[in-house]
Amino acid sequence: MSDTLFTNVRILDGTGTLPYSGSVLVQGNRIRQVGRSTAPISPAGATVIDGAGATLMPGMCEAHTHFSWNDAATLAAIQTMPLEEHVLWCAKVAKKYLESGFTSCLGAACAKPRLDVVTRNAINSGQIPGPRYLAASQEITVPGGLGDETLPHLPFPEFSFGVNVNGAEDMRKVVRMFLKYGVDSIKLNLSGDNFVPGANSHTTWMTDAEVAAAAEEVKMRNKRIIVHARSAASVKQALRHGIRLIYHASFTDTETLDMLEAARDEVFVAPGIAILYALLNEAEPWGVTRETAVSWGYQEEWDAALESLSKMHKRGIRILPGGDYGFAFNPHYQNARDLEFFVKYLGFTPMEAIRSTTLYGGQIMLQPHELGVIKEGFLADLLLVDGDPLANLSILRDPKRLLAVMKDGKFAKAPEIVSQRAWGQAA
Numbered sequence: 001m002s003d004t005l006f007t008n009v010r011i012l013d014g015t016g017t018l019p020y021s022g023s024v025l026v027q028g029n030r031i032r033q034v035g036r037s038t039a040p041i042s043p044a045g046a047t048v049i050d051g052a053g054a055t056l057m058p059g060m061c062e063a064h065t066h067f068s069w070n071d072a073a074t075l076a077a078i079q080t081m082p083l084e085e086h087v088l089w090c091a092k093v094a095k096k097y098l099e100s101g102f103t104s105c106l107g108a109a110c111a112k113p114r115l116d117v118v119t120r121n122a123i124n125s126g127q128i129p130g131p132r133y134l135a136a137s138q139e140i141t142v143p144g145g146l147g148d149e150t151l152p153h154l155p156f157p158e159f160s161f162g163v164n165v166n167g168a169e170d171m172r173k174v175v176r177m178f179l180k181y182g183v184d185s186i187k188l189n190l191s192g193d194n195f196v197p198g199a200n201s202h203t204t205w206m207t208d209a210e211v212a213a214a215a216e217e218v219k220m221r222n223k224r225i226i227v228h229a230r231s232a233a234s235v236k237q238a239l240r241h242g243i244r245l246i247y248h249a250s251f252t253d254t255e256t257l258d259m260l261e262a263a264r265d266e267v268f269v270a271p272g273i274a275i276l277y278a279l280l281n282e283a284e285p286w287g288v289t290r291e292t293a294v295s296w297g298y299q300e301e302w303d304a305a306l307e308s309l310s311k312m313h314k315r316g317i318r319i320l321p322g323g324d325y326g327f328a329f330n331p332h333y334q335n336a337r338d339l340e341f342f343v344k345y346l347g348f349t350p351m352e353a354i355r356s357t358t359l360y361g362g363q364i365m366l367q368p369h370e371l372g373v374i375k376e377g378f379l380a381d382l383l384l385v386d387g388d389p390l391a392n393l394s395i396l397r398d399p400k401r402l403l404a405v406m407k408d409g410k411f412a413k414a415p416e417i418v419s420q421r422a423w424g425q426a427a
């Protein structure tokens with residue numbers, strides 16, 4: 001692997017420090033040296049990329065990813081895609097996420113038992129390009145809850161988006177199956193969702209005995225539980241059982257916020273607010289008018305979520321971008337829009353939004369000491385961006401402005417002028 005030297009870049013290192021001009025030397029898959037412009041780095045055989053003042057920042061992390069959601073409008077239409085097409089779909093999406101600047105993605109559930117595991121393994125073995133990826137199980141739910149798509153006349157689990165469990169021992173069996181398949185995370189649907197008839201976002205139907213059984217099995221194998229938790233009761237249930245990655249967390253009360261704050265050094269919240277926004281404002285072509293979305297309860301949830309998440313942010317709870325892209329009305333590859341939403345609706349500064357997808361990204365990927373920051377010794381996951389993301393976050397979702405994407409020291413998207421001076425050969 002050839003070494004790479006980025007010179008004449010504006011370094012936005014991910015920690016919250018103001019950007020500074022300098023150079024970054026990548027050797028192998030790691031950042032070897034970070035220099036301010038006053039202390040030039042010797043290229044020593046590296047391929048030199050003159051950034052001409054562009055921003056160099058850490059790769060972004062998508063904290064709530066569903067590669068297998070196939071941009072369909074319904075859960076059933078995602079689930080019924082034939083397996084062969086579905087595997088190819090996941091490979092395509094993984095590649096495009098990486099090219100879109102997401103060098104890390106945390107799987108938040110897949111649509112068939114092994115889709116996430118197979119995709120992760122193919123990325124790690126070099127068969128397909130893709131981000132660093134933590135693989136999830138399917139959604140585990142209870143009959144009538146979010147993800148139970150079985151029909152009365154077709155009671156076959158293969159037709160269901162999520163896996164139904166009934167009782168603690170049934171939960172244990174299902175969790176053990178997914179752990180056997182090699183998932184990094186077990187996904188539980190603790191609350192409902194407003195589009196599910198009879199199981200809206202306020203409902204919390206999984207029993208403590210079921211959640212405890214899952215938690216016991218997952219802990220034994222040193223894996224992680226991640227939860228869909230929109231209701232206040234479901235967020236509290238998650239925290240009671242030691243669950244540290246919470247998706248949505250729309251509805252909270254003071255007790256919930258206090259519990260989150262008490263665990264803030266360990267807890268991550270990835271709300272995925274873009275789907276709420278999309279259902280209220282952009283889903284009409286797929287039959288969900290604003291009026292419909294409001295009648296389902298999404299305006300109430302949007303208002304509650306903005307209030308809850310703003311309070312969490314003020315209390316120092318880590319909130320990360322990403323989430324639930326892969327529906328027709330909230331399609332893949334626009335994921336970086338979350339950063340703009342965090343600023344517009346949750347009271348983040350642009351720097352805090354950047355930090356949430358970089359520094360916190362490394363932490364949520366369980367690699368806090370080597371991922372998510374431009375620092376000597378850290379993994380070389382880097383973006384070269386044309387412009388200043390702090391002045392305009394939307395450039396992060398413009399492919400033309402992403403001049404280069406590097407993961408693990410290799411270009412997933414190479415800059416157009418790869419090298420102005422190959423010093424090793426010139427010497």
Ligand SMILES: [Zn+2]
Pocket residue numbers: 064066108109247272323324
């Ligand atoms: Zn999700």
